[in-house]
Amino acid sequence: MILLACAAPASPPPILLSAYERALSQLATITSDIGYHPSGLWQLRRAVADHYTHRGLPTDPDQVLITNGGQQALSLLARAFVEPGGTVVVEAPTYPGALEAFREQTASLQTLPVGLDGFESAARAARGPDLAYLVSTHHNPTGAVLPSLLRRRLAVAAAHADVLLIDDEVLAHLAFPGQRIPPPVAAFGATVVSVGSLSKSVWGGLRIGWIRAARRVIDRLARLRAVHDLGGNLPAQLAAAYLLPRLEGLCQDIAADRQTRHDHLRAELARRLPQWQAPPVTGGQTLWVRLPHGDGDSFSQTALRHGVAVLPGSGLDASGGSKEFIRIHFLATPDTLSEAVHRLTTAWHAYGDGHDGGAPAPRSMAI
Ligand SMILES: Cc1ncc(COP(=O)(O)O)c(C=O)c1O
Incomplete structure (x- = not known):
């Protein structure tokens, strides 16, 4: 996983x-x-x-x-x-x-x-x-x-x-x-x-x-x-x-590596899942990804079955919105991120087009 x-x-x-x-x-x-x-x-x-x-x-x-x-x-x-x-x-x-x-x-x-x-x-x-x-x-x-x-x-x-x-x-x-x-x-x-x-x-x-x-x-x-x-x-x-x-020096030491991983994840997503929208960020650790159809709750279940855990957007939104989003972090190594996007692509194809909302994913600790 x-x-x-x-x-x-x-x-x-x-x-x-x-x-x-x-x-x-x-x-x-x-x-x-x-x-x-x-x-x-x-x-x-x-x-x-x-x-x-x-x-x-x-x-x-x-x-x-x-x-x-x-x-x-x-x-x-x-x-x-x-x-x-x-x-x-x-x-x-x-x-x-x-x-x-x-x-x-x-x-x-x-x-x-x-x-x-x-x-x-x-x-x-x-x-x-x-x-x-x-x-x-x-x-x-x-x-x-x-x-x-x-x-x-x-x-x-x-x-x-x-x-x-x-x-x-x-x-x-x-x-x-x-x-x-x-x-x-x-x-x-x-x-x-x-x-x-x-x-x-x-x-x-x-x-x-x-x-x-x-x-x-x-x-x-x-x-x-x-x-x-x-x-x-x-x-x-x-x-x-x-x-x-x-702290400042420590953060500077890790910043370049973090950005490399962010760029790598976005490049992999753009290459394999071009319909997904994953805007760039200037720091932090996550991408907020909009799915072109379906919803984050049901897709995250499909992704789990393909060996990747992502966070469905609905649990982060007290207004009941963000259902079409998932959150993915970019802290893993480039090789792991490539493998993750490969699995997400297979999951996305298995997920198909016909989704109009699924049951909320079970909530676990989300940080
Ligand atoms: C915005 C934000 N605040 C607070 C926390 C919790 O921080 P800590 O791990 O220091 O308890 C997190 C953890 O992800 C976070 O993202």
Whole structure:
């Protein structure tokens, strides 16, 4: 089976081993620290704060909370700020793990197009949303990058309506070579909360993420975090504190390879499945592919039977749309991607023309 559904690095990079070696020697020197840090290790909070300051968003360490990956950041935010039956504004399509976190709080989801076009009026509504959620940079699944002007508009509208706007930057560091990304949305407004993680730039198994927000928001989340699990794993945080200042260089090292794989997958799709639309992206890890007929749910079942797992678009779209899309990641080696497209082509021919909608595919973990 070739797994093109879950998008994340397949193995830890060598620098993670060096980071852990260093972390272990630091552990040996600890003499008076019981190891419980609900807001995160100060050293790592400072490294994350410096990282934002360097990107043009001045940040103090006490504006940062360390989490177990970006997913815990989203679920803490949902728990803290979504009232029972409250509304969360989301893009359609978007990252399915965020939808799950909001649904877990019984939120009703109000969808807007990618980039939250129409957010100004949604935020001003009589009973405004409890939260809004955006993936501004290398959007999952479309790869879109929101321009600075629109970032400013969203941040200003969120501040006017006093709505917390979550800017999910988990994929922000995955730009292809030569692509400059705009400043974080939080650089334009005080009610924007940034979420980040090392899962896509380093390795998902590290489980290090963070939230950057106003102090009052961080204080509330820290209390919730203490109830939740009393804080994260300290050796991992020591390793992450070593990695954070090196993140830019690390991402540059992998960017060219990522782009080669993206170009290779698109070339293979264009050659074998020219009717499929797979627009290029400038970073991230996925292509958002429109099928010329049929639907992603039933086609993904056919693809599974031919040895390739792809993600049907419907699970990423709370509006009930995106049925004609599938998401494919391009992180595999060129040889694997060629083999995957070969199998997808056979699956597509077996799938045929006569499809007018199938049963939704069973949901599994989608990242
Ligand atoms: C946009 C986005 N946010 C958050 C996450 C979850 O990140 P983590 O693995 O750090 O929990 C993912 C994972 O795919 C993602 O794509």
